[in-house]
Amino acid sequence: MTLLRDPLLNKGTAFTESEREALGLRGLLPPCVLTMETQAQRVLTNLRTLPTDLEKYVALNALHDRNEALFFRVVVDNIDEIQPIIYTPTVGLACQKYGLIFQRPRGMFISSRDRGQIAEILKNWPYPAKLIVVTDGERILGLGDLGANGMGIPVGKLSLYSACAGVHPELCLPIVLDVGTNNEELLNDPYYLGLRERRLTGEAYDSFVDEFMQAARKTFPGVLIQFEDFANHSAFKLLHKYRDEACVFNDDIQGTAAVALAGLFSALRVSGGKLRDQRILFLGAGEAATGIADLVVSAMMAEGLAEAEALRRNWLVDSRGLVVGGRDGLSGHKLRYAHAGQAPVADFITAINALKPTAIIGVAAVGGAFTPEVLKAMAELNEQPIVFALSNPTSKAECSAEDAYRYTEGRALFACGSPYDPVTLNGRTFVPRQGNNSYIFPGVGLGVIASRSRLVTDEMFMAAAHTLADCVGKEDLAQGSLYPALPRIREVSVRIAAAVADVAFQRGLADGPAPNDVKALVQSQMYEPHY
Ligand SMILES: NC(=O)C1=CN([C@@H]2O[C@H](COP(=O)(O)OP(=O)(O)OC[C@H]3O[C@@H](n4cnc5c(N)ncnc54)[C@H](OP(=O)(O)O)[C@@H]3O)[C@@H](O)[C@H]2O)C=CC1
Ligand SMILES: CC(=O)C(=O)O
Numbered sequence: 215m216t217l218l219r220d221p222l223l224n225k226g227t228a229f230t231e232s233e234r235e236a237l238g239l240r241g242l243l244p245p246c247v248l249t250m251e252t253q254a255q256r257v258l259t260n261l262r263t264l265p266t267d268l269e270k271y272v273a274l275n276a277l278h279d280r281n282e283a284l285f286f287r288v289v290v291d292n293i294d295e296i297q298p299i300i301y302t303p304t305v306g307l308a309c310q311k312y313g314l315i316f317q318r319p320r321g322m323f324i325s326s327r328d329r330g331q332i333a334e335i336l337k338n339w340p341y342p343a344k345l346i347v348v349t350d351g352e353r354i355l356g357l358g359d360l361g362a363n364g365m366g367i368p369v370g371k372l373s374l375y376s377a378c379a380g381v382h383p384e385l386c387l388p389i390v391l392d393v394g395t396n397n398e399e400l401l402n403d404p405y406y407l408g409l410r411e412r413r414l415t416g417e418a419y420d421s422f423v424d425e426f427m428q429a430a431r432k433t434f435p436g437v438l439i440q441f442e443d444f445a446n447h448s449a450f451k452l453l454h455k456y457r458d459e460a461c462v463f464n465d466d467i468q469g470t471a472a473v474a475l476a477g478l479f480s481a482l483r484v485s486g487g488k489l490r491d492q493r494i495l496f497l498g499a500g501e502a503a504t505g506i507a508d509l510v511v512s513a514m515m516a517e518g519l520a521e522a523e524a525l526r527r528n529w530l531v532d533s534r535g536l537v538v539g540g541r542d543g544l545s546g547h548k549l550r551y552a553h554a555g556q557a558p559v560a561d562f563i564t565a566i567n568a569l570k571p572t573a574i575i576g577v578a579a580v581g582g583a584f585t586p587e588v589l590k591a592m593a594e595l596n597e598q599p600i601v602f603a604l605s606n607p608t609s610k611a612e613c614s615a616e617d618a619y620r621y622t623e624g625r626a627l628f629a630c631g632s633p634y635d636p637v638t639l640n641g642r643t644f645v646p647r648q649g650n651n652s653y654i655f656p657g658v659g660l661g662v663i664a665s666r667s668r669l670v671t672d673e674m675f676m677a678a679a680h681t682l683a684d685c686v687g688k689e690d691l692a693q694g695s696l697y698p699a700l701p702r703i704r705e706v707s708v709r710i711a712a713a714v715a716d717v718a719f720q721r722g723l724a725d726g727p728a729p730n731d732v733k734a735l736v737q738s739q740m741y742e743p744h745y
């Protein structure tokens with residue numbers, strides 16, 4: 215019975231006659247033995263009868279809790295259909311409703327009441343974690359502070375690690391640092407499962423996170439820690455504090471940067487331009503925007519621009535207008551892009567007209583901000599305007615795929631953070647793909663784990679960006695796709711992982727000498743969901 219209740223070992227109706235005999239399962243299962251393929255088909259049949267995506271999310275979660283191999287079989291074989299349910303956009307709604315739909319806990323909840331005992335508590339985790347995705351729930355997608363409900367995000371990210379890059383589920387540990395929430399609605403929600411208190415701040419917050427970091431690294435030596443969906447006032451600070459001493463990265467800053475840069479490389483293959491000649495205007499000036507801009511600047515410099523010239527090709531608009539030199543109260547992460555000699559500009563469309571960008575990148579979580587007027591202005595300025603609407607979930611997207619193509623007469627080179635269906639316009643069908651860090655972090659994590667790298671570096675994200683771009687074929691570009699098809703993701707992740715591991719070996723960050731075949735090393739560590 216224990217076996218049937220352990221999701222890592224359970225095969226349900228697929229236990230064979232001899233297994234049933236040997237393991238004391240006779241009588242505990244209906245007599246017919248099913249294949250995994252039939253089980254997977256049954257799961258899909260049931261799933262497709264469910265009326266809402268949230269119900270599908272709950273059903274898939276229940277499967278995950280029941281039979282991990284079958285869950286991942288279904289995800290891997292139907293990634294186009296399932297990813298939007300276990301990841302953005304549905305995971306956003308699932309986080310908002312986390313208390314309501316809660317059935318069984320997954321991952322670890324470390325709350326500020328556990329201060330002084332975090333190392334002790336982490337020992338309760340029964341598996342040898344090599345990969346932690348941790349959030350404090352303060353900026354869940356573009357949905358703001360969801361407190362402990364943010365757990366859906368580390369869970370979803372780690373499911374993609376296993377499905378898209380074959381990181382073994384046993385090595386994956388989702389964690390929420392519950393430091394309270396300032397979300398009144400949650401504080402008053404009878405089903406909210408986190409601490410009912412306001413967020414810890416200042417030194418109390420810093421020392422709590424530090425205790426967690428030390429405890430995690432001691433309990434799981436060499437563990438890779440991914441910071442996810444922290445608010446930017448914490449995200450930049452934590453990344454800078456730990457990146458040179460621990461194996462950490464921030465997905466929203468660095469992972470997003472790599473996927474966006476890869477998308478720009480693809481777009482430029484279509485338009486024929488060079489990155490160094492682009493003028494990029496970001497809507498948003500936070501983690502995603504400055505992360506992308508920093509990597510773009512490095513890539514422009516690799517094409518021969520001086521740093522000052524490269525910086526000046528990247529402009530940010532935040533909630534107070536264009537980021538320009540001399541503006542009061544700019545946070546540290548914006549300063550590189552606070553260019554001198556530009557008069558203040560209050561809104562995005564005026565910034566477009568003033569700066570004449572070749573690309574606009576939306577990462578401000580302001581749904582619909584790329585209005586028809588914005589899109590038409592970009593189409594006036596450019597033969598093939600680059601339009602990336604990267605905010606998540608779909609309700610926060612700067613524009614829909616349909617609007618991006620319609621208001622640019624089908625000339626936009628478009629990518630979106632959450633998925634959109636193909637769009638047919640004047641007889642031509644466009645297949646937009648997701649500019650989402652989900653193309654990057656699985657491969658990066660696999661490469662870091664396979665090489666046992668001590669650190670995660672920006673060079674690795676640059677390598678990941680180039681590798682992802684190299685995976686895009688002419689047939690993708692011909693239909694407007696700036697990324698490879700999702701069903702190819704495991705092959706893409708292997709290539710990214712090998713590129714990342716190469717950097718680790720070349721830079722002396724890996725534990726041990728480089729093998730003859732890095733790709734084979736990576737592949738040898740991949741989890742395949744089967745019995
Ligand atoms: N596709 C992908 O892979 C990823 C997408 N994202 C998405 O990007 C969005 C932002 O994430 P992130 O950068 O981490 O968040 P941050 O909070 O760090 O940044 C948000 C930025 O948006 C700006 N902003 C807010 N309102 C407006 C407005 N009305 N006009 C102009 N700018 C505004 C903020 O301005 P101010 O600085 O003045 O507060 C801030 O600079 C989210 O929706 C997230 O889901 C994030 C990571 C990856
Ligand atoms: C994709 C992602 O990491 C985000 O929207 O925060």
Ligand SMILES: [Mg+2]
Binds near residue numbers: 443466
């Ligand atoms: Mg994120």
